[in-house]
Amino acid sequence: MHLFKKLFLAIVAFALLASALVAYWAHRPILAPGQAPVAFAIEPGSSVRSSTRQVSAAGVPVNPWLLELVARLSGKATRLKAGNYELKPGSSPMALVDQLVRGEFAQEALAVIEGWTFRQMRAAVAAHPALKHDTVHLSDKELLAKVAPGREAAEGLFFPDTYLFAKGSSDLQIYRQAYALMQKRLDEAWRRRQPDLPYKNPYEALVMASIIEKETGQKSERRMIAAVFVNRLKRGMLLQTDPTVIYGMGERFQGNIRKRDLLTDTPYNTYTRPGLPPTPIALPGAESLEAAMAPAPIEALYFVARGNGTSEFSNNLADHNRAVDKYQR
Incomplete structure (x- = not known):
């Protein structure tokens, strides 16, 4: 009985120590200040185990088994979102799990300049390497039919601004955002005319x-x-x-x-x-x-x-x- 008690206490002590070590590890920075951010992607339908292995395989210097353990212990293992991400210096494993839960995808930017023609806008969208180019082979009329059905001419219908998007997003997203914003700005200005x-x-x-x-x-x-x-x-x-x-x-x-x-x-x-x-x-x-x-x-x-x-x-x-x-x- 005395031996059993000692064994039980040893197991408890080991569990407490392991928990403390995992907690310490979970809040330590993965990348040191000054290191380059690391891009990675989680495929749709991935389990927590598959997700953590995809993170590690993409070059994030983190132990996938421990990352999975942190996700499970935090109760967030079933809430990880698929998408394209970027891990920045200073982020801890716990912060990484929270990033995956919130779906804080890697942000890219595309600037559409005032005074550009629609042709120039299309060239800039087609040249952006972070976009999925779903419209590159469409004519202006075919593209417009997907973005603004019923419109006959695309020129002037898109608001010049800087648009943020998740890496790998469809270029249709940019056109739809820019069209919606122009309609909003035009309607507001028209009401104040x-x-x-x-x-x-x-x-x-x-x-x-x-x-x-x-x-x-x-x-x-x-x-x-x-x-x-x-x-x-x-x-x-x-x-x-x-x-x-x-x-x-x-x-x-x-x-x-x-x-x-x-x-x-x-x-x-x-x-x-x-x-x-x-x-x-x-x-x-x-x-x-x-x-x-x-x-x-x-x-x-x-x-x-x-x-x-x-x-x-x-x-x-x-x-x-x-x-x-x-x-x-």
Whole structure:
């Protein structure tokens, strides 16, 4: 009996020591500060045992059996989520288990730039190595049917922003996020619009915003540029904006716009056709959307670049010609 008691106490002591050692190990950093993060993936349908072995096999320097033990002792073994992850320096085995439970996937980023065309956006998405490229072989029309059924033209429908996603995500996710965000921003701006604007619907305002986006990089001038185009529309004047002509030229544009280009009719040539072009010509940002809905309270009908990034605005043709002589000729 005395021997049995000693054996029992030894077992208890060993269990307590083992538990203490596991607890100590569970809260020690796996990667030391300064070490490179390690990427790994958990396949869908994996058990806790399979998951911990996948973590170890991917190069995370952790004992898979002990990691499984920590997951089981914490009661989280059945809650691990499949996906692509990244272990950062300082994370402990317990923190790693919590990361897998919360589904804190490795984050990648893709920047969509204001003023890009949809073609440029597609090229950036197709070139991103962390995306699953489900749309690369689709035409613009086929892609749009998956993202925004019923829409006929993709240009301008996607909001320029930086999009975060889990490594290995479908590129459709980016397009759907960017489309939804543009609709949200456009609707918000439309509800705040000034009265008596010459737009029949939010889409026409989006077209205007895209022209403003391409006409100036100066934030302070966007509302003034908008005022010029709105004033011209109200008077039935041609918009006569070069960016629409360039967009209509497509691949024929080689960096310089010539007089014959201004005279060659296309659906986007605002020197030959009245009103707005049929679609946006770029992806407008928030400030261009706001400018289109709230033009500056000025009577200007013309503007010309000064050569320093700003523009000279004129209310009549005579003043505009003088400004052209001064800054362009």
